[in-house]
Amino acid sequence: MKVLIVDDEVDLSATLVERLEIRGFDAVAVETGAQALDQIRNNIFNVVVLDIKLKGEDGVDVMKQIKQVKKNLPVILLTGHMSKEANEEGLKAGAIDYVIKPIDIEDLIVKLREAVALYS
Amino acid sequence: MKENLSDHRGGSRENIVFFGRIMANVSHEFNNIITVISELAGLLKDLSLLARKGRPIPNDKIESLSDNISKQVARGKHLVSHMNHFSHSADNAREEVDLDQVVENMQVLTDRLFKNRQTDLTVSNPSEGISLSTDPFELRRILFACLDQFLDASSHEVSVVIKRPENGENSELQVSGQVETIPPDFLDKLNALKEQAQAINGQLLYEKNETQILIRLILSSNRD
Numbered sequence: 028m029k030v031l032i033v034d035d036e037v038d039l040s041a042t043l044v045e046r047l048e049i050r051g052f053d054a055v056a057v058e059t060g061a062q063a064l065d066q067i068r069n070n071i072f073n074v075v076v077l078d079i080k081l082k083g084e085d086g087v088d089v090m091k092q093i094k095q096v097k098k099n100l101p102v103i104l105l106t107g108h109m110s111k112e113a114n115e116e117g118l119k120a121g122a123i124d125y126v127i128k129p130i131d132i133e134d135l136i137v138k139l140r141e142a143v144a145l146y147s
Numbered sequence: 148m149k150e151n152l153s154d155h156r157g158g159s160r161e162n163i164v165f166f167g168r169i170m171a172n173v174s175h176e177f178n179n180i181i182t183v184i185s186e187l188a189g190l191l192k193d194l195s196l197l198a199r200k201g202r203p204i205p206n207d208k209i210e211s212l213s214d215n216i217s218k219q220v221a222r223g224k225h226l227v228s229h230m231n232h233f234s235h236s237a238d239n240a241r242e243e244v245d246l247d248q249v250v251e252n253m254q255v256l257t258d259r260l261f262k263n264r265q266t267d268l269t270v271s272n273p274s275e276g277i278s279l280s281t282d283p284f285e286l287r288r289i290l291f292a293c294l295d296q297f298l299d300a301s302s303h304e305v306s307v308v309i310k311r312p313e314n315g316e317n318s319e320l321q322v323s324g325q326v327e328t329i330p331p332d333f334l335d336k337l338n339a340l341k342e343q344a345q346a347i348n349g350q351l352l353y354e355k356n357e358t359q360i361l362i363r364l365i366l367s368s369n370r371d
Binding site: 038045079082083107130132 | 185
């Protein structure tokens with residue numbers, strides 16, 4: 028399973044890549060929406076993990092652009108918000124699920140597998 | 148020189164909104180720091196489980212993870228220190244403040260707000276520090292309100308210049324930047340800020356054209 032991680036916290040995404048690779052995933056990390064779109068246009072991913080608050084960018088807007096390029100690519104939002112309303116907003120905009128920071132890696136993996144199973 | 152809280156502080160609603168915006172921004176930063184540390188700790192655990200199964204952890208990997216954790220702890224300490232200065236700025240209605248430190252404090256605490264809007268905030272300090280007697284919390288709130296005008300105006304570059312005038316009597320903060328648009332409520336907000344500046348014995352002036360705003364906050368040490 029190939030996972031694209033989009034987060035401007037470089038130390039976080041690099042560590043997440045390593046943890047996913049230890050668990051048998053193929054993961055790539057980028058920092059910006061533009062880099063994410065570039066990756067998606069040129070590579071095949073099964074799922075995207077996207078921070079909802081990128082520096083200078085709204086993660087939900089980035090997700091909408093991703094959906095324009097690959098309509099059936101599932102997106103899981105990474106969010107720091109504890110507010111259920113804010114997270115529900117992301118789901119309404121097209122995310123398949125969300126994970127609240129700090130990340131529970133096992134929870135993320137369950138959601139990655141569910142997302143891919145649903146879209147395959 | 149310290150003085151008890153007095154009535155000159157702005158409306159409590161404004162103060163709460165200001166405090167709330169700073170707290171929301173800083174708590175987001177803290178959550179990011181905690182998340183990175185949590186992932187680094189998780190990776191260490193993953194690697195130690197692999198080591199038990201016979202895949203040793205290279206020493207340089209442990210050193211690199213340890214360095215990363217230390218980096219995040221230093222980031223958190225820096226933020227905590229500035230949050231603490233900010234919180235204590237509400238303790239006294241008047242005390243000696245260092246303008247450099249006040250500006251640096253607001254720069255650190257609003258860093259993510261500016262980065263979120265892709266706005267660069269630069270600060271120019273004079274060669275020697277400037278101290279004056281004022282309300283440290285109100286000064287921060289008015290400075291933040293000035294900076295906020297540039298976020299509303301979609302500015303990409305904002306500069307704060309700390310100036311000591313020639314006669315040495317009054318200090319001045321100049322906030323300026325190119326803007327894409329002047330917000331419709333700009334004049335109302337600036338006029339309200341003028342009154343608030345007067346309450347801390349300051350004077351707020353501004354110049355604007357279609358593409359640039361300059362706000363001058365002139366601060367006198369003499370209160371009466």
